[in-house]
Every structure is written in C-alpha cells, then in structure tokens.
Amino acid sequence: MFAGVAALALAASSFARVEPGNVGIRVNNIAGGVSPHSLGVGWYFAPPGTHIYEYPVFTRYYTWTSSDTEQSPIDESFSFQDKNGLSLKADVAVSYHVDPTRASILFQRYRTSMDEIIAGPLRNAIRNAIVERAAQLGVEQIYGDHKAELIQTAQQRVQQFFAPVGLQIEQVYWAGNIVVPQQVLNQINAKIANEQAALAAQANVATAKADAEARVAKAEGDAKAIQVEAQAIRTNPEIVKMRAVEKWNGQLPTYSGPGPMPFIGVQ
Template sequence: MSYLDSENPRRGALSRLGRAMRHFPGRAGWVAGLVAVGLLASTSLARVEPGNVGIRVNNIAGGVSPDSLGVGWYLAPPGTHIYEYPVFTRTYTWTANPTEQSPIDESFTFQDKNGLSLSADVAVSYHVDPARAAILFQRYRTDMDQIIAGPLRNAIRNAIVERAAQLGVEQIYGDHKAELIQTAQKRVEAFFAPVGLQVEQVYWAGNIVVPRQVLEQINAKIANEQAALAAQANVATAKADAEARVAKAQGDAKAIQVEAEAIRTNPEIVKLRAVEKWDGKLPTYSGSGPVPFLGVQ
C-alpha cells in the first residue's frame, strides 16, 4: 500500500505482518516473521507537508512514481525517498545582502552592449504543477532548493544577460529597465512550463547597481536634458505670448482699418455712434456755439 490513512502506519503494517505469519506454520513462519520485522524496523516514515506534493523515488531501482502523493504519512522502505515540491506560491531572492537568504553574494551580474559590468538583486515567484511534479523530478533529479540554486537561477541569469547585451547602460538603468526583466520572465516561463515548474513572476528586488562614475554621468545627462526641456518650454511660452500679442495688434489694426473705411464711405456712422453714446441730456454751453447732433428732430 502506498498511502496509509491511519495516524500510525507502522501499526497497520504490523497487523498485516501478523496475518501473513499465520500462512507460514512452524519454524519457517518465525524465520519469515523475523525477516519481515527486520525489514519493517529499517523502514522509515515520511510526511508530505501541507502546501506540497510528494514524489516517491526508488533510489535502488531508479524508478519514479508517476503519481503525486498528497498530504499525509507514507512508508519509505530502504532505498526509497519522498521529495516534496511546493504547490503554493513561494518566492526566492538572489541578493548581495548576507543577512537575507544566503550569507554569500547571490546577486546577478551582467553587461551592457558596451561591456560595462552591472549587477542587481533579482527575485522569482513560482510553484509546481501537481500533475507534472514527477516530470520535473525526472528532468532534474533533485529537490526544489537545488532546482532554484541551479537550473532556475541559470535560466533567469542567461535570459537577462542575453537581453542586456543588446542595450546600453542608460537604457538598462532607464526606460528599458522594466522591459528587460519582463523579457527574461517570458523566456523563463516558456522554458519551465512543460516540466511543471510555473514561474509566476521575475522582478528586480532593488536598484540596478551601476559604477559610481557612470551613474554620475547618467544623472548629469538627465539633469541637462531636463534643463534643456525646461528652456525649450520657456521659449515656446514666450513665443506663444509674442505671437498672441502680434495677433491681437493685427486684429486691432484691422478693426480700425475697417471702421475707418466704413466712416469714409458713410459719414452718417459718426452721428449714429454719437447717438449711441448720448445719455439723453443736451450739453450746456457758456456762450454761443453749434449744438451737437445737428439734424436730430
């Protein structure tokens, strides 16, 4: 039996052993029983923890069970080992910080298209497809920690190195930073999906480390570009203001010209304008003189 529902798998095995011994009477039965007890004593128990799936491997015969083991206790006879793979999301970070997951520097190093050396902390989120867990073991023949440290890390690093070699440092540090890691993620996803390792996300776990002198040059260039953009904006604003004033002056001049032409061709417009502005009161004069609005009845 590959799986035991009871809390004590050994008790069940001993019960079956007792029933088997009754089929071998006399001394032969006792010998067979002692051999079986010896084998049972050397058999260990293994437990598949919640959130994981188990893969039974016979290290003697080299066989891998095609069926995944769910959560529970299992007998592991001599030469048998049960590997556990996570079916829930786990995250690992390759970082230069010795106080995190590893005491050694695990950060990624790569180069831009000009050969400038860069480095960065990179993280990955992943889980294993239970239906393909046996395929994953058959491919790499090791536990999850070793897959992370070896095949998974190498695949991510190679993808980053390949794409970074097509970009300049300013692009990697600037507008292509997100595109670089996303391209690496897509390649790694496609590589591991057929064997059951589901790569959910690959992302930068910090800033990309650039040599100090290069970083100062990048920052200076960015500052100059921003200043140039600001100056261009000021010029554009001033030009727009000047054009607006010119347009207004041209409009005013055109209006005056039109009005003058109208007055020249029709003198009555002057009287009409005066009437429009008149408040209804006749002006008072000291002395004699002509009264405005001649012709007003």
C-alpha cells in the same frame, strides 16, 4: 522490550508526510525508480531506501540579493555586462510553483529538492537570460527605457525553458535598483538633467512664441477693426453721430459756445 521499541521506531521512520500546499514524489533510492504518480497531502509508507520529495504547488518566492540579512548570508545578486563590457549588478526575484501533474518529470530532470533547483538550474537560467539580453544594450538603455524590457525578456525565456518539465515561472522581476558605477551614474544623471533643461527651454521658447503670435494676432485684429471702422465712417458720416448718442448720458452741456449744439440733427 528493546526489540519492541526498535521495531516501533523503525515503523515510525518508515512513514513520511506530504505537507499542505505541496505535492510528493516517491523515489526508490535503492532501485533508482521514480513514481510517475504525484502524492497529495497526507502520510505515506516510505520504508528504508525510499524518499518522498516535496515540491510546492502554491506560489513561492525567492530573491537573489546582495543583502546578508535576507535569504542568504552571502551575496547572491546577479552580475552582468552591457554591450560595452561595463559591469552591472542587480537583485532579482522570482515567483513560481510546480504543476502537480508534471512533478515527477521535474524530479526526473534534476533529481534534487526544490531548494536546490532554485539555487542551481533556475538561478543559472535567469542569469543567462539577463546576461544574453543585457549584452545587446548600452548602460543608459539598461538603466533607463529598456530596464523593464530586459527583465521581461528574461522571464519569457525562462518560462519557455521550464514549462515542459512542470516548473511554472510566474514572474521574474527586479528586486531593487540596478547598481551602476557611481561615475557612470553621475554621467547618466547629468545627461538626463541636460535633456530636461533642453526640453524646458524648448517649452519656454514655444510659450514665448505663442504669446508673441497671440499679441501680433490681436494687434492685427485691432488694426483691421480700426480700418473697417474708418472706412465705414468715411462712407457713412452718420455713424459719428450714432456713436455720440451711444455715449451720451442724456444731459445737455452746462456751457454752450457759439458753435452748433450736438445732436441737432438727431430725431
């Protein structure tokens, strides 16, 4: 009876299941052999000494963060320096999946689980790429206009490094703000405020100049119009009578003095 139960237990333990969304790699821990063929979803015979590792073929995410309430109770955020040696920190995230046709190559390279690859080789590769590029930039560039370029450069380098072994890095991105020492942050914010104030002042000057030029142009235009009108009147006195007719309301004046009546000469 006992022998039968033991036999059933041994038989049950000799099978392993590859879960949906994963690909399996059969490894003989005794002989050290790795199957070159990936295993799809399902149950597989795995006698003692054989282990089936699972790698995800769908998109998975991981975030290295300083928060102790997320994926790890310890601070996993990335530390790096700018070109002047100023220490910075940031939370970084990655999305990835494994190419099922290259899963065995990935295992043969690192011979460990996916979680350990993420915690070790992948983290180190991303950190090194960020450190290398950040060392070429100043803190104002890292915190400002080169922030996106820095993480994109790291992503490209990591993608090129892992693609040949089947680990497809979809995206590497900042998972929060880059942490800058408060004193430096105050200086950066003050500089930005001064630059914005200067731009606003330049805009005000430009507006005032444009308004002044518009007023000068209008005055010059009015003066030229008056000169043209005066010249026309000098060369053609009848214009005065024409203007008077244009303004006349059709009624004769109620009082007439000894002088001539207006519009006498008008037909």
